[in-house]
Amino acid sequence: xxxxxxxxxxxxxxxxxxxxxxxxxxxxxxxxxxxxxxxxxxxxxxxxxxxxxxxxxxxxxxxxxxxxxxxxxxxxxxxxxxxxxxxxxxxxxxxxxxxxxxxxxxxxxxxxxxxxxxxxxxxxxxxxxxxxxxxxxxxxxxxxxxxxxxxxxxxxxxxxxxxxxxxxxxxxxxxxxxxxxxxxxxxxxxxxxxxxxxxxxxxxxxxxxxxxxxxxxxxxxxxxxxxxxxxxxxxxxxxxxxxxxxxxxxxxxxxxxxxxxxxxxxxxxxxxxxxxxxxxxxxxxxxxxxxxxxxxxxxxxxxxxxxxxxxxx
Numbered sequence: 339x340x341x342x343x344x345x346x347x348x349x350x351x352x353x354x355x356x357x358x359x360x361x362x363x364x365x366x367x368x369x370x371x372x373x374x375x376x377x378x379x380x381x382x383x384x385x386x387x388x389x390x391x392x393x394x395x396x397x398x399x400x401x402x403x404x405x406x407x408x409x410x411x412x413x414x415x416x417x418x419x420x421x422x423x424x425x426x427x428x429x430x431x432x433x434x435x436x437x438x439x440x441x442x443x444x445x446x447x448x449x450x451x452x453x454x455x456x457x458x459x460x461x462x463x464x465x466x467x468x469x470x471x472x473x474x475x476x477x478x479x480x481x482x483x484x485x486x487x488x489x490x491x492x493x494x495x496x497x498x499x500x501x502x503x504x505x506x507x508x509x510x511x512x513x514x515x516x517x518x519x520x521x522x523x524x525x526x527x528x529x530x531x532x533x534x535x536x537x538x539x540x541x542x543x544x545x546x547x548x549x550x551x552x553x554x555x556x557x558x559x560x561x562x563x564x565x566x567x568x569x570x571x572x573x574x575x576x577x578x579x580x581x582x583x584x585x586x587x588x589x590x591x592x593x594x595x596x597x598x599x600x601x602x603x604x605x606x607x608x609x610x611x612x613x614x615x616x617x618x619x620x621x622x623x624x625x626x627x628x629x630x631x632x633x634x635x636x637x638x639x640x641x642x643x644x645x646x647x648x649x650x651x
Contacts, residue, residue, distance in 0.1 A: 339384025339612075344415070344596045345536025347486050347507050349452065351415050353590050354611060355387035356380045357540060357599040361402045362395020368603050374406040379605035381413055383612050387597045389510070389538075391419035391457055392442060400445035408447065417453035418442045419490060421462070421471065430462040432474035439478050453508060454484035459491040459500060460642025472504045488536070492641055493648045494525040501529055510599075512540035515592060517548055517570060517585050517627055518563065519636050527594035540599040542589035548581050558639040569630045577623045583614035584623070590615060 341350040361373050368376075377388070388407075390399050400418065407414065420438035421430050439454060456462075456471060475487045488508030491497055497509050509529070515522035522539065529535040546553035547567035557564065571581040589598045602608045640647045 339386075340615075341386070342593070342596045343536075344538075345508060345530065346534030347536055349415050349486070349536075351387040351597040352385045353595075353597055354385055354586075354615065355389055355538070355597040355599040356385050357601040358388060358390030358399050358403055359394045360399075360601040360603045361390065362393075362397075362399030364394055364399075364601075370402060370405075372604065373402045376602055376604055376608060377403070377406045378410075379608045380602060381410060383608055385608075386413065387415045387417065387538075387599070389417040389453075389540075389599050390446075391422065391455075392438060392445075393419070393422045393424070393457060396423070397441075397445055400442055404445050404447035411448055415452045416446065416448065417455060417488075418446065418451055419455045419457035420475070422457035428458070428461045430456075430466050430471045432470050435471060435474035435478065439483050443483065450482060451484045453486050453488055454478055455488040455490050455508070455510060457490055458642065459489050460493050460496055460640075460646045463643065464496075464500070464646070467500065468504055472500075472506065486536075488538075492638075493646060494522055495648050496646050498525050498529065501533065501535055506535065508536040508538060510538040510540060513544055513638065515539045515589055515595065515598075516542050516544045517588055518544050518567065518631055518634065519638060521636050523592065523594060527592075530594050536596050537594055538597055538599065539589055539592070539595045542586050542598050542600060543582055544585075548585040550580065550582060558641070560634070560637060560639075563634045563637055566631055566634045570627050573626055573630060574623065577620060579617075579619055579623065580610075580614070583610075583617060584619045584627070586611060586614045587617065587619060588624070 339352045344351050478484050486507035490510035494514050511522050530537050543549050574581040574584050
C-alpha cells in the first residue's frame, strides 16, 4: 500500500483510508464480527489511517472500533472528531471539546488520538470556532490526548479561510474531489505547499452517486447531477470497468491528498478497493466521463448555517 506524508505532522498514512461511518451502521447494518473482520482485513492489506466520529451511530462506531483495535492500536493513525452528536445536534463550546475527547478515548480504549478533528465546521459560527473551539482543541493537543488537530466539512472555501486564520494540522474535505467535483484541488491543495497542512479527501464516490447502485433517496444533489452519475456508471460498464473503481482510482491519483477515505463493510470490499488501485482506467474513458459530467461539473449543495454558504460561482 502506497503511503504519503500527512502535511507537516510527520505521520505517514496509506493513500486509501478506512472510513469508520460504516461501523456505526450509517450505511446499513453490520454485525460486531463483520466490523472487526473488515477492519482487520483492511489493516492486513496495509491501510493505516482509520477515521471515525462520535456522531457515527452515536458512539457505536467508536465502541466497535475500540474493541476491534485491541492489540493492534499501534498499527493505525487513529482519527476521530468532536462537537457533532446528532443529525441536527452541534455544540462548538470548549466544554464540549473537552468532554468529547475524554468520551472518545474511553470508547476507543486508547490514551490518545493521532488526529482530533472539528466535525463539520459549516454548522458553527466562525467567531466561536476561531475564538473558542479551536483554542480548546489546542489545549487538548498540549495535554497529550491528541497529537494533532484538524477541521472537517463540506464547503472548501470556509475550510480554507479557517485554516488561514488559525494554525491547524489537517483538513478533511468531502465530496469535493471526485469525478464530479474537483475544486478541492484549486481551493485547498495550495495549503499543502504554503502552510504544510495535511489534506484528506472523503466520499470519492460522491456519497453514492458514483456507486454501482446509485445514491440513496435522501442525497442532496440535483436531479441533473444524479442523472449525470447514472450516465457515468453506464459508460464505465460499457468499457468493462466498475464506476466505483474508476472513481476511487481517480481520487487516489491526486498527490496533493495524503489519503482518501472510503467506507468498507466486508473483507470482499476491502479486496475490491485494493484491486481498484492497481487497475488504471483507459484515458479515453476518462475523457468521455469528463464530457458527460461537464454540464454539472463542480455543482454542489449547501449544508450548515446560511452565513457559511459558499460564494456564488
